Amino acid sequence: MLGLNKKDTYLLLLVAGLVIFAPFLLNPFPEGSAMAQFNAGYPDLMQRFVIFGVFAIGFNILFGLTGYLSFGHAAFLGVGSYAAMWMFKLFGMNVLPALGLSILTSGLFAVLIGYISLRRSGIYFSILTLAFAMMSYSLAYSVLATDMDGPDRQGLLQKGLTGGETGLQLTLEDPRIFGQQTAGEGNIPVPNIFGLEMRSAVEMNVGDWVFTFSVGYYFAALVMLLSFYLSIRIFRSPFGMMLRAIKSNQHRLNYTGLNAKPYMLAAFVVSGMYAGLAGGLMASMDPLAGPERMFWTASGEVVLMTILGGVGTLIGPVLGAGAIKYMENILSKINSDILHTWFAFLPDGLEDFVITLIYPFIGKGWHLTLGLIFMAVVIFLPGGLVEGGQRIARLFKRKKPSTKTPDGKTTPAE
Amino acid sequence: MEAIILQILNGLDKGSAYALIALGLTLIFGTLGVVNFAHGALFMIGAFCAVTLSRIISLSHTVIDDTQTDFLGNPLKVEVPYVYDWFGQATGDAIIDWAVPLSILFAIPVMIGIGVIMERGLIKHFYHRPHADQILVTFGLAIVLQEIIKYYYGANPIPTPAPSAFTGSFDFGALMGFDAGQIIYPYWRIIYFMFAALIIGGVFAFLQFTTFGMVVRAGMADRETVQLLGINIDRRFTLMFGIAAAVAGLAGVMYTPINSPNYHMGMDFLVLSFVVVVVGGMGSLPGAVLAGFLLGIVESFASMREVLDILPGINQIIIYLVAIIILLTRPRGLMGRKGVMED
Numbered sequence: 007m008l009g010l011n012k013k014d015t016y017l018l019l020l021v022a023g024l025v026i027f028a029p030f031l032l033n034p035f036p037e038g039s040a041m042a043q044f045n046a047g048y049p050d051l052m053q054r055f056v057i058f059g060v061f062a063i064g065f066n067i068l069f070g071l072t073g074y075l076s077f078g079h080a081a082f083l084g085v086g087s088y089a090a091m092w093m094f095k096l097f098g099m100n101v102l103p104a105l106g107l108s109i110l111t112s113g114l115f116a117v118l119i120g121y122i123s124l125r126r127s128g129i130y131f132s133i134l135t136l137a138f139a140m141m142s143y144s145l146a147y148s149v150l151a152t153d154m155d156g157p158d159r160q161g162l163l164q165k166g167l168t169g170g171e172t173g174l175q176l177t178l179e180d181p182r183i184f185g186q187q188t189a190g191e192g193n194i195p196v197p198n199i200f201g202l203e204m205r206s207a208v209e210m211n212v213g214d215w216v217f218t219f220s221v222g223y224y225f226a227a228l229v230m231l232l233s234f235y236l237s238i239r240i241f242r243s244p245f246g247m248m249l250r251a252i253k254s255n256q257h258r259l260n261y262t263g264l265n266a267k268p269y270m271l272a273a274f275v276v277s278g279m280y281a282g283l284a285g286g287l288m289a290s291m292d293p294l295a296g297p298e299r300m301f302w303t304a305s306g307e308v309v310l311m312t313i314l315g316g317v318g319t320l321i322g323p324v325l326g327a328g329a330i331k332y333m334e335n336i337l338s339k340i341n342s343d344i345l346h347t348w349f350a351f352l353p354d355g356l357e358d359f360v361i362t363l364i365y366p367f368i369g370k371g372w373h374l375t376l377g378l379i380f381m382a383v384v385i386f387l388p389g390g391l392v393e394g395g396q397r398i399a400r401l402f403k404r405k406k407p408s409t410k411t412p413d414g415k416t417t418p419a420e
Numbered sequence: 421m422e423a424i425i426l427q428i429l430n431g432l433d434k435g436s437a438y439a440l441i442a443l444g445l446t447l448i449f450g451t452l453g454v455v456n457f458a459h460g461a462l463f464m465i466g467a468f469c470a471v472t473l474s475r476i477i478s479l480s481h482t483v484i485d486d487t488q489t490d491f492l493g494n495p496l497k498v499e500v501p502y503v504y505d506w507f508g509q510a511t512g513d514a515i516i517d518w519a520v521p522l523s524i525l526f527a528i529p530v531m532i533g534i535g536v537i538m539e540r541g542l543i544k545h546f547y548h549r550p551h552a553d554q555i556l557v558t559f560g561l562a563i564v565l566q567e568i569i570k571y572y573y574g575a576n577p578i579p580t581p582a583p584s585a586f587t588g589s590f591d592f593g594a595l596m597g598f599d600a601g602q603i604i605y606p607y608w609r610i611i612y613f614m615f616a617a618l619i620i621g622g623v624f625a626f627l628q629f630t631t632f633g634m635v636v637r638a639g640m641a642d643r644e645t646v647q648l649l650g651i652n653i654d655r656r657f658t659l660m661f662g663i664a665a666a667v668a669g670l671a672g673v674m675y676t677p678i679n680s681p682n683y684h685m686g687m688d689f690l691v692l693s694f695v696v697v698v699v700g701g702m703g704s705l706p707g708a709v710l711a712g713f714l715l716g717i718v719e720s721f722a723s724m725r726e727v728l729d730i731l732p733g734i735n736q737i738i739i740y741l742v743a744i745i746i747l748l749t750r751p752r753g754l755m756g757r758k759g760v761m762e763d
Contacts, residue, residue, distance in 0.1 A: 073550075073552065075552045075555065122744065122748065125748060125751075126747060126751065128551055129455055129551055129555070129698075129702070130698060130747060130751075132555065133694050133695060133698045133743070133747075134743075134744065134747060136691060136694070136695075137695055137740040137743050137744055138740070138744070140691060140737075140740055141736075141737045141740040141741070144733065144736035144737050144740075145733065145736070145737060147736070148732075148733040148736055149732050149733030149736070302691060303687075306559065309556070309559075313556055366571050371567060371570075371571055373563060373566075373567045374563075374564060374567035374568065374571065376563065377560050377561070377562075377563030377564035377566075377567060378560075378564055380556075380559075380560040380563070381557055381560035381561060381564065384553060384556045384557040384560060385542075385545070385557060388549075388553065
């Protein structure tokens with residue numbers, strides 16, 4: 007189907023199913039119950055799952071296929087966000103042109119950075135991309151935020167191109183030449199797709215459960231599915247084969263007379279456009295863009311997601327993005343009161359002891375948990391969650407044949 | 421002229437910090453071939469060694485002082501540090517005042533210990549993994565160390581003052597025949613620069629003039645041959661990792677009066693230090709030191725008002741800009757050796 011083989015079609019359908027039914031799947035606990043804080047089925051969080059999914063899928067096209075570790079991918083995310091915001095400010099609140107401009111701008115930006123950075127490889131490439139991203143961050147934070155309209159401080163550029171520390175925000179004075187300047191009651195209009203507002207949602211009550219279906223989530227999810235489909239096609243295409251060849255042995259590729267540079271640049275630009283798309287989606291869900299989206303820790307986050315899920319696998323980055331964003335939101339919400347209610351069944355002394363043991367890892371300390379999990383994954387499971395799943399699956403499969411055919415081979419002494 | 425001298429001086433203290441961290445990074449890279457993203461965290465831990473020591477020696481107990489009374493007429497309770505009891509008030513005050521320099525003695529064994537544990541416990545297993553894996557695992561370690569420090573010391577910067585003897589500023593201008601007050605420079609920054617020069621000189625002398633250093637240098641040039649000669653090079657490299665950690669830690673200890681330590685100071689310095697290492701040339705110790713001072717001075721020149729008027733914001737990006745230009749024109753960095761990280 008759609009030019010995919012059977013296995014990939016199943017994978018795509020599986021992801022599509024998960025994404026479509028996410029409001030149900032992520033809300034397994036009834037409202038008001040003790041476990042309700044583990045529910046992740048609210049639109050804000052689900053949107054973040056799919057948006058970071060897009061970001062990680064794009065990063066995986068570069069890192070997973072070619073092995074070039076970019077430590078500055080968040081720059082494209084930020085550029086995409088700013089581009090989308092300017093589209094909202096100048097032309098109107100429809101998200102499609104905004105996303106288009108995000109992809110275009112970040113693509114151009116990626117051509118520029120990629121052309122320079124890709125002249126070096128290995129650690130040098132990582133440092134160069136890091137340097138470019140930090141440069142973009144500093145520029146967005148200071149220079150591009152200075153007043154460009156002159157002394158009157160009234161015009162569109164009164165806070166510069168990027169708005170500096172506070173970020174770029176919508177105002178009532180924005181022209182929005184193709185849309186309405188103000189919504190009813192003098193409010194700033196919200197991003198929409200042909201009139202359907204991103205933040206509008208339908209709630210469904212089934213018994214104690216409350217399921218929320220939001221336009222924003224389903225739009226972002228659709229974009230994510232399209233990106234996922236495109237990434238499968240890239241993985242299976244001759245172009246993808248070429249990128250894998252670069253990863254396994256670039257010298258041999260050069261000796262066979264193939265120039266790897268254009269392929270690398272193409273991969274870098276595609277990956278940057280994915281990041282820009284993710285940035286545009288972020289701005290569409292919440293019309294705000296700030297420089298901290300370009301900071302190098304944001305670049306580090308997408309690396310974490312991709313590694314955690316599984317580098318070079320199709321579904322890995324999506325899983326990793328989901329896992330990290332889930333932990334960020336749910337783990338950081340748990341406080342000591344909640345822990346006390348959980349362990350109330352233990353004797354008092356033991357209860358306090360258990361809570362002191364767990365406390366550093368939750369709430370504000372969730373980064374510690376993240377760091378530990380990440381280290382464990384890099385050390386023991388370089389293939390990420392996907393490899394973990396495969397190992398478990400193999401464990402169950404191997405049982406049968408091993409009983410039938412005893413291993414007759416001898417291992418040579420070393 | 422005054423302005424130029426002042427900017428060079430201003431660049432020196434930041435340059436010293438860059439040079440010290442970059443020196444440690446290069447030591448680790450040159451000996452073990454590992455790209456250590458946790459090196460900034462070691463710098464930060466060093467700074468918190470100073471915080472810890474100054475807290476330990478200010479530990480106090482309450483005594484009831486009969487000579488003083490509070491507003492109700494009761495005897496006043498006063499906190500008396502234990503050092504007063506042991507050494508008398510004058511010496512005790514001096515010890516508390518000199519907490520930061522004293523931390524050097526405390527930080528050296530702690531940092532060497534941390535370095536050795538890190539190398540034996542974690543980094544050792546990553547020698548034969550790709551550089552990307554080394555970057556990632558040390559990045560993870562940096563997050564973990566940073567969060568542990570944050571858990572125990574909180575997220576706010578902790579002011580740790582220099583000894584009161586060094587709080588003032590030194591008038592360089594008067595010394596060199598300019599008008600008084602033209603070039604003034606805080607004492608502690610002079611100390612920091614001299615300390616950095618001392619450490620750098622010490623490390624180079626250690627490598628150049630001791631048998632141990634000679635073996636290490638031989639190991640950096642050709643590890644296998646040294647091993648074939650029956651020398652346990654791994655143990656020496658482990659110790660070098662400890663020394664590199666100590667260099668970073670000492671840079672952190674002495675930096676505390678300049679910048680109050682907080683848990684993410686290491687990460688802020690790490691990014692720049694990597695740029696410094698790359699500019700200096702991967703694996704070249706003199707290159708790292710040179711590039712550290714050079715970039716520090718370039719950065720301080722870019723922060724001059726005259727420059728900022730022409731190119732606003734240039735001070736924020738100048739280091740990255742220099743790094744990009746150098747990497748593209750001299751791919752091995754300023755003093756990089758041939759054959760290091762070329763594939």
